[in-house]
Structures are given as structure tokens and as C-alpha cells.
Amino acid sequence: MLGVIRNKNLLRPSFSAFRHLSSSAKQMTVRDALNSALDEEMSADPKVFLMGEEVGEYQGAYKISKGLLEKYGPERVLDTPITEAGFTGIGVGAAYYGLKPVVEFMTFNFSMQAIDHIINSAAKSNYMSAGQINVPIVFRGPNGAAAGVGAQHSHCYASWYGSCPGLKVLAPYSSEDARGLLKAAIRDPDPVVFLENELLYGESFPVSAEVLDSSFCLPIGKAKIEREGKDVTITAFSKMVGFALKAAETLEKEGISAEVINLRSIRPLDRATINASVRKTNRLVTVEEGFPQHGVGAEICASVIEESFGYLDAPVERIAGADVPMPYAANLERLAVPQIEDIVRAAKRACHRSVPMAATA
Amino acid sequence: MSMNTMIRKSTTILTYFKSNYNNFFSTSTRRKPNLTNHHPRRFNSTTSPNPIHDQVIDFPGGNLKFIPQMTFLSESQQHRVPCYRVLDDNGEPIFGTDFVQVSEDFAVKMYNNMVALQTMDTIFYEAQRQGRISFYVTTNGEEAINIASAAALSMNDVIFPQYREQGVLLWRGFTLQEFANQCFSNKFDNGKGRQMPAHYGSNKHNYMNVASTVATQIPHAVGAAYSLKMDKKDACAVTYFGDGGSSEGDFHAGLNFAAVMEAPVIFICRNNGWAISTPTSDQFRSDGIVVKGQAYGVRSIRVDGNDALAIYSAVQAARQMAVSEERPILIEALTYRVGHHSTSDDSTKYRPANEIEWWRLSRDPVARFRKWIERNGWWNDMAESELRNSLRQQLLQTIQVAESVEKPPLADMFSDVYDVPPSNLHEQEKRLKETVKKHPHVYPTNISI
Incomplete structure (x- = not known):
């Protein structure tokens, strides 16, 4: 079965939405859900910016940031050098001092190079500073098994980040989840680890008019x-x-x-x-x-x-x-x-x- | 990265390379050989139509010349990078030196702060030795870097300290009592008793919390600098670290990102010769830290860290360039850690005691600055003994007060984990309070509920 998924994934251009046209309800891919959530939150709050490897010119390794560079410019959609520890640390510093960064990892496996900043800096600073420094930052990217990409692209880090106080950890399934939870994560004053799934990016889910509304948001901590x-x-x-x-x-x-x-x-x-x-x-x-x-x-x-x-x-x-x-x-x-x-x-x-x-x- | 992404990515790179490759060849074939300017060399082919040194490669990042010599860059420069100083060891200005003038009042204020820092370190260190606090780090020998750099900055500049820069916070107005409250982790500690002694932080003073993780403050400063730049503020971020910290990946990432992002940030390395017990010869083989700036495209200077006027002048110039030109600056301040690393080690076990003594007696930055203000007629022995006595009395008083104040209440254990506490924390706090009330005899009495 995974073999089938892999073939589908290779053949399908990952940037085009995969829609079930037969369904009468409005359909949306998880990719479009994430993209629209980012777009709406960036449009609503000038403090929000996106940074990571390949997020700008290349539109994201998985095209989640498609169109954002063109719309918001290179100051808010930042292509960074390839140093996870560097851009994560810089994101945390920017969050300490007033911005709301969304840091994209090409996969959460690579967040291991930056885990010091996520755990020791982002998760603990509000507590250690007695509430003087809050860290409104989102770490997002694909997590867990994809298909045919081996041990260093397939690890699920939910329980790692889930064990650390100070962090909030979200894992969306559907397009509704992706939109509602990502918007909630960006608006949240605390650091949020946002675990996506590569194989779900191209999946379509029915979405209601409420979900498509720009004010839509899901509560953090509710199943x-x-x-x-x-x-x-x-x-x-x-x-x-x-x-x-x-x-x-x-x-x-x-x-x-x-x-x-x-x-x-x-x-x-x-x-x-x-x-x-x-x-x-x-x-x-x-x-x-x-x-x-x-x-x-x-x-x-x-x-x-x-x-x-x-x-x-x-x-x-x-x-x-x-x-x-x-x-x-x-x-x-x-x-x-x-x-x-x-x-x-x-x-x-x-x-x-x-x-x-x-x-x- | 998934397979399809990797495949797509490599195609893009290939296309890019091809176009540059073609450009390069079309350019080079168009260029005519300039034989008249060609000096024959031993290995030159006389039949070659294109003298190789006339060829350039149009490579990403700019044009480069080809040369026929196989030359490796040396692992070190022929001469070590010289060190900028204003005052000699006797506090006398060096002839022809280039420095920022300071007024009498300002110089005396700087000196007062240097002595206050020295005295605070002595009293708190003694308090640790008496078992009254658990830990302390002194700035002994590095008072000039602390106070003179702080004096050269604006209050809007954001400080990302390591842990040996309490003088910067002192200069910014954090009171001696506030320092003592933090070290004794009492209920008035602005950090609610959550960090080890000497791990200060104050939003009000634009001084970020001290992190125990070495060098993480470096990329944080770059991020904050980027934030200041986006807000078009007339300010920069300033981060401090030691020679040991420069070995961390965060130092390298921080410098590289700052250069690429054109972030207004000043990196101040206190190269004090020792990272706990590791000497710089075991830390790096480069000519210190200053040479690393150039490799990342960051303007850099080496300064005598025990010369308050040199530090003051260099930091002020660095600030001017960082803010007006939106660029990072690296300052390597050469100094010596006269104290132990912290109260957890005895440095005479790993370095010669006479080396420490020489730096303490002959190279003391506080004494050097005093000589200069005395020479100017701004200071005398009487002022000196008054200042030192008064500071000592004040400090002894602050620690007595800090010691007698209650410790933080139970509620402080649960607040600030998140902006709004989640239900599980509420529940834990409630249960703990109920249990303490029910069984007061088994709980310590020094926790207010």
C-alpha cells in the first residue's frame, strides 16, 4: 500500500491541488489549507514572518509557502542559510523582541540540529524570565514517516516535544485541522511545535464555509x-x-x-x-x-x-x-x-x- | 526532503549551473588575448592563445580571476592582527591615538561603576564562600569591558549577555539590592527565584535573561537585531560571549546569518584566555576570534579589553556603523579572567598562580583607568577611600536584607510556564495546596501558600 502512495506522490506535481471533483462539498488540500492559513495570518499581523530553507524563491520544499514571497516580500519570507541551529536561534531571538516568526523545518528530523533553541530557549524563557520574555513562535514542517525516505526523514517527534513543559504541540490531520490549528498556533503567545505530515499535504478534505472564513480558529488542547x-x-x-x-x-x-x-x-x-x-x-x-x-x-x-x-x-x-x-x-x-x-x-x-x-x- | 523534492531541486541547480557555464564560455571566447602585456613565465605555454591570468570565471558571488600558480592560502596571516589601545599600562594616552573624548562627569561615573562592580563581585563571592548563596561568577579583570561597553551604548540597544556581564546591567540602573535579591532568590527577585545566582535578566533594562547554554544568545541577538531593523528602530542588539563560546556552532551561525541578513548587531567577544580550564591554545588555532569575522563578511576589530577608553571608543564606533549602515560588527576584546571561572572551580589547579597575580596586579583595568582620571585631576585618594567604604557598607547591607526576605510563594512555581496556565497545571497547583494544608507538618514552613 505504501508503494502505491509513493508512486502517486512521485507522479503528482506536489504544488497542484489534488481535488475530488465528484464531491459536492467544497474540497481543500491540506497544503492549500496550510498555505491559506499562513497567508491570512501574515496579512492580519505584520509581525508574522516566515523563515527557513527554500521557503521563498523555491516556494517551500513542499510548496506550503507558495505565492507568499511575491505577496509579502523578502523581508517577511526569508530564505535562510542551511543552519537549523542558526535560523531557529534567530527566530527565537526575533520572538523575544517583538516579532512572531513561523520557522519551517524541511522535516522535523532536521529540527534535531536546533533542538537546543526549541527546548532550552523557546520553551523555558517565559518561565525563567518570570514572564518578562514570552516567545510567540511556531516551528512547523513535516513530521513522521513519509514514504521511501529512510530513518533520517521518517522519525515522529510528537512524544519528544510533547514531554516538554512550555511548549504546545499540535498535529493536524484534515484540512480543517490544518487551517484552524495553524492559525491558532500563530496567534498563540507561547511557542508551538506544529507537526505536519508529508503524505497528507496532497490529500483533499471537505471544508465548510465556516472553516474557510478568515476568522476560523481551533482551540489548542481540544481533541x-x-x-x-x-x-x-x-x-x-x-x-x-x-x-x-x-x-x-x-x-x-x-x-x-x-x-x-x-x-x-x-x-x-x-x-x-x-x-x-x-x-x-x-x-x-x-x-x-x-x-x-x-x-x-x-x-x-x-x-x-x-x-x-x-x-x-x-x-x-x-x-x-x-x-x-x-x-x-x-x-x-x-x-x-x-x-x-x-x-x-x-x-x-x-x-x-x-x-x-x-x-x- | 522527499525524493521528488530532491529530484526537482537538483534539476534547478543543474539548469542554473548550465546557464552560468555558457555565459562563462561565451565571455571568454569573446575576449582577445592581450599579448603585449603578457610577461612570459617559466611554465607558460607559448602556444596558448589565452593567457590564463586574463580569464575570469563568472561564478555565483561575483567574478574571479584564474591564476596559473597553485597557491594555497596560508593557515595564518604573516602578522597577527594588532590590538587597538588608547591608554598604556600606566594610564597614559598613547601618542597619536584615536579615541572618543569623555567628560569629567562621565569618566568619574564610569570609574564609580567599575569600582561598584568590583566590590559587588567581592562581597557576593565571599557570601558564596560563607555558604549563604550557592553559586557566583565574578567579572574580575573584565570590569572595563563590562562598564565601558555599556557606557558606549544607548539604553534602547538590547543586550544578550553570556554570564559575566553584570556590569552592563549595573550601568543600566539595576540596583545593588535587585542583584542581591536575585542571588538570594527571595520573593522580590524579579525572576521569581527561577534561575541560579548571577543569571540576571530585566526587560525594563533591555537586558535579556542570562542563559546557561553557552552561545545560544548569539543567534538570539541576530534575531532581535532583525526585529529592530524591521521596526526601523534607532538601536542595535549587542551580544557578549567568551573565547570558549566562539567554538559553538551558534557563534558561526550567528555571524553568518547576521552578515546575510544585514542585521544591526555587535558581537563582543571577551577573549579572556580561559574557558573554565581550557586555554585558547586548546580552543582554536586561528589568530583569536577577530579573524573569523572577515571569513563571514563581518567588519571586525581587536581591542585591548583592559583599556576602558579603547573599549568605549571602539564600541561607540561599532554602534554607529551597526545602526546607520545596518551591518554586524565583531569586537574581540583581549583580556584575562583574573577570577576563577565560577565558584565551582579553583583555577590555580589548572593555571599558574603567578600568571593570575601578574594580570591582577600589573594589568588591572580599574587601576589603569584610575591613573588616567587622577592624571586629569578628576580623582584622588580621598575620593577613592570614600567610594570603596561606602560601597562596601551598602553591599553588606543589601545582602543582609536579601537574606532576610521570604522565599517565593508556592504559586510562583506554576505561573509563566505558559501565558495562560493550562488546566493540568491549575489542577496540580490546587491539589498541592490542598495537600499542604491537610498535612502541614510534613511540608517545609518556608513556603507561603
Whole structure:
């Protein structure tokens, strides 16, 4: 299946919107959603500016900043030298002193070269300065597995950034999420890590007139119930929300009603929504592409055990990426990231429709 | 970068190169050989139609000449970059020196601040040795860099310090009591007791918080300078760091970005010879820091860091160029760290005690500046002893006060993590308060709820 995605990705010009013309509702790609959110916030606030490698003349490695250089000029759409630590530090300094930078990483893997500025400088300065220095900055770019790009382009950093107080961490799935959350991130006075997904950029989603309105914004820290259900709760974020929804369709055919929660916000984590859902369904499957140890699923599991232990009718099932750096070969890569069938199987185990994992070990 | 991006990117580069390549050849074929000006050399081919030194390459970044000699650039310049100074070791102006004049009042104010800084460092250092505070760093030997650079700047200029520049904050009006409150992390500390002693910061004084992470302040200063430039403010950003800090990637990234972004920023390197126990010979093999500026396209100067007038003049000129020409300037101030790195080390374990003594006695920047103001008839022994006694009394008083003030309240633990506290922090604070109230006997009594 990932092979198919990869082919599609290579053949499709990544800068053109991929639209489902057959649908009657207005459709928008995640790429256009991000682009329009940036455009509107830059237009609304002259303090907002975009910086990173290739964001200007080249229009962004993934064309997220298409047209922005032409519209806002080179002072607000800055092509930087190739030093993540440099432009991230400069972004943080600009945020200390009145600007609202949006820093683009070509992939979040490369943010590792700049993590000192994200963690030690951006996340801690408001606290360390006793509120004298706030850091209104957004770090954004593709995160997690793409297709066929190996270990140093495929790592999911949600749990890394999610573990650090002072940061807010968002992970959009749909075009509605992308628009609403990016606008919220730019308007927020705190530093926000905004984790996009390369494979979702070209995906189209229906969008309402409300979502398209320039005032549209989503609350940070609130999850969205994408699909209501009563038998099992599935939590997911980013691309895995789509997988969870597909798994829910399969499960429905077999008589299992799954509730799918799109986390949207990794930090703050919407523990209330997750726990309320588990108290209703009594079963939980967490899904993420990142590694299992100390992962987002581990944190959700801990939260449910702390707050809703008595409501659980089955052990929590955790679906995550394999505990290895991402292999390149397509056959191995497919095995290293969660698949829809994995989610279906886990949900069935949780619902006692198949042998529990422990019994097979 | 995805596969498709990489493929597209390399195509663009190839096209770009091709067009330049073609330009280059069309230019060079059009050029006629100038044989009359051609001096025959041993390895020149007499049949060559184009003398090679007449050819230029139209390369991105500008035209370059070709030469027939295979010449490697030397790893060092023949002569070390000289050091600008105004006053000699006896505080006498050097003949023909080029410096900014200062008035009597201003010179005396500078001297007062240098002595205040020296005294504050002594008293706070002693307080640490007595176990009253946990940590301290002195500026001993670097008082001139601290005070004279601060005196040359405008209050609108934003300071991004390392951790040995408390004199800049002192010059800007942070009171001795405010310094003491921070070191004792009491409830009046403007940082709410969140940072180690000597990690000051004050928005009011345009002085960013001291970061323990070495050199991160350098790119931050460039970012702030960019912000000042965008707002068209008549100000620059100023960042300080040591010789050790210049080895961090952030130093190199900061200089490169500042040059490319044409940011009004002054980089002040206090090259004091030692990064904790590492001497500069183990830190770099270049001629110090100053030569690195040119490699990044940044105008640079080397200054005697123990000469207050030289520092004052150089920083004022640097500020003028940075602000009016929107450009970065690098200043390498040569000095010596007379104190230990911090209260956590004993520097006599890694460097000779007589080396320290020589710098302390013969090269003291405070004494040198005093000689100059005395020579001008602006200072005398009586003024000196009055000033030192009064500062000592004031400082002893401030630490007594700071010590007796309550520590920060419990609420200060949870505020400012975010602009608006999220629900989980509210919940934690509430639960903690309830627990403390319920079991007061197991909690320390020095926390007000």
C-alpha cells in the first residue's frame, strides 16, 4: 500500500491541488489549507514572518509557502542559510523582541540540529524570565514517516516535544485541522511545535464555509471526536486518524462500533475527552507512528489508568511504529509503521473477538 | 526532503549551473588575448592563445580571476592582527591615538561603576564562600569591558549577555539590592527565584535573561537585531560571549546569518584566555576570534579589553556603523579572567598562580583607568577611600536584607510556564495546596501558600 502512495506522490506535481471533483462539498488540500492559513495570518499581523530553507524563491520544499514571497516580500519570507541551529536561534531571538516568526523545518528530523533553541530557549524563557520574555513562535514542517525516505526523514517527534513543559504541540490531520490549528498556533503567545505530515499535504478534505472564513480558529488542547462509537475508543493523530477511521469502517461491518478520537493537540493533551470516551466504551486502542517506548500512547494509557482504571474491560492496546530506525526497503518499511489491519486486529482483541496478544506470546 | 523534492531541486541547480557555464564560455571566447602585456613565465605555454591570468570565471558571488600558480592560502596571516589601545599600562594616552573624548562627569561615573562592580563581585563571592548563596561568577579583570561597553551604548540597544556581564546591567540602573535579591532568590527577585545566582535578566533594562547554554544568545541577538531593523528602530542588539563560546556552532551561525541578513548587531567577544580550564591554545588555532569575522563578511576589530577608553571608543564606533549602515560588527576584546571561572572551580589547579597575580596586579583595568582620571585631576585618594567604604557598607547591607526576605510563594512555581496556565497545571497547583494544608507538618514552613 505504501508503494502505491509513493508512486502517486512521485507522479503528482506536489504544488497542484489534488481535488475530488465528484464531491459536492467544497474540497481543500491540506497544503492549500496550510498555505491559506499562513497567508491570512501574515496579512492580519505584520509581525508574522516566515523563515527557513527554500521557503521563498523555491516556494517551500513542499510548496506550503507558495505565492507568499511575491505577496509579502523578502523581508517577511526569508530564505535562510542551511543552519537549523542558526535560523531557529534567530527566530527565537526575533520572538523575544517583538516579532512572531513561523520557522519551517524541511522535516522535523532536521529540527534535531536546533533542538537546543526549541527546548532550552523557546520553551523555558517565559518561565525563567518570570514572564518578562514570552516567545510567540511556531516551528512547523513535516513530521513522521513519509514514504521511501529512510530513518533520517521518517522519525515522529510528537512524544519528544510533547514531554516538554512550555511548549504546545499540535498535529493536524484534515484540512480543517490544518487551517484552524495553524492559525491558532500563530496567534498563540507561547511557542508551538506544529507537526505536519508529508503524505497528507496532497490529500483533499471537505471544508465548510465556516472553516474557510478568515476568522476560523481551533482551540489548542481540544481533541475532536471524528466518529462516535460505543464499543471501543481509538485515539490517533495526524495521518493515523485516517487509518483509524478506515479501521472503524471495517470494524463496523463486523458489528463493532469504534469511537475515533483525533487528538489534534499532543500538549496540552485532552485527557478529559479521552477519559470520557473510555468510560463510555470501556476499551482503548492508541495509535501512533512513533516508537512505542515513552510514546504518546504510553502517556494516554497512563492517563486512563490513573483516571478511569475501574472502567476498563480489557487491557489497553498500543499500536506504534516498530522499535527500530525506519528501514528504507519498501517491504520492511511497510512492516515498521502501523497498518489499518493492525488497528482492526487490536480493536478486536480489545473487544475479545480474538485471542489476546499475551496468550499468543 | 522527499525524493521528488530532491529530484526537482537538483534539476534547478543543474539548469542554473548550465546557464552560468555558457555565459562563462561565451565571455571568454569573446575576449582577445592581450599579448603585449603578457610577461612570459617559466611554465607558460607559448602556444596558448589565452593567457590564463586574463580569464575570469563568472561564478555565483561575483567574478574571479584564474591564476596559473597553485597557491594555497596560508593557515595564518604573516602578522597577527594588532590590538587597538588608547591608554598604556600606566594610564597614559598613547601618542597619536584615536579615541572618543569623555567628560569629567562621565569618566568619574564610569570609574564609580567599575569600582561598584568590583566590590559587588567581592562581597557576593565571599557570601558564596560563607555558604549563604550557592553559586557566583565574578567579572574580575573584565570590569572595563563590562562598564565601558555599556557606557558606549544607548539604553534602547538590547543586550544578550553570556554570564559575566553584570556590569552592563549595573550601568543600566539595576540596583545593588535587585542583584542581591536575585542571588538570594527571595520573593522580590524579579525572576521569581527561577534561575541560579548571577543569571540576571530585566526587560525594563533591555537586558535579556542570562542563559546557561553557552552561545545560544548569539543567534538570539541576530534575531532581535532583525526585529529592530524591521521596526526601523534607532538601536542595535549587542551580544557578549567568551573565547570558549566562539567554538559553538551558534557563534558561526550567528555571524553568518547576521552578515546575510544585514542585521544591526555587535558581537563582543571577551577573549579572556580561559574557558573554565581550557586555554585558547586548546580552543582554536586561528589568530583569536577577530579573524573569523572577515571569513563571514563581518567588519571586525581587536581591542585591548583592559583599556576602558579603547573599549568605549571602539564600541561607540561599532554602534554607529551597526545602526546607520545596518551591518554586524565583531569586537574581540583581549583580556584575562583574573577570577576563577565560577565558584565551582579553583583555577590555580589548572593555571599558574603567578600568571593570575601578574594580570591582577600589573594589568588591572580599574587601576589603569584610575591613573588616567587622577592624571586629569578628576580623582584622588580621598575620593577613592570614600567610594570603596561606602560601597562596601551598602553591599553588606543589601545582602543582609536579601537574606532576610521570604522565599517565593508556592504559586510562583506554576505561573509563566505558559501565558495562560493550562488546566493540568491549575489542577496540580490546587491539589498541592490542598495537600499542604491537610498535612502541614510534613511540608517545609518556608513556603507561603
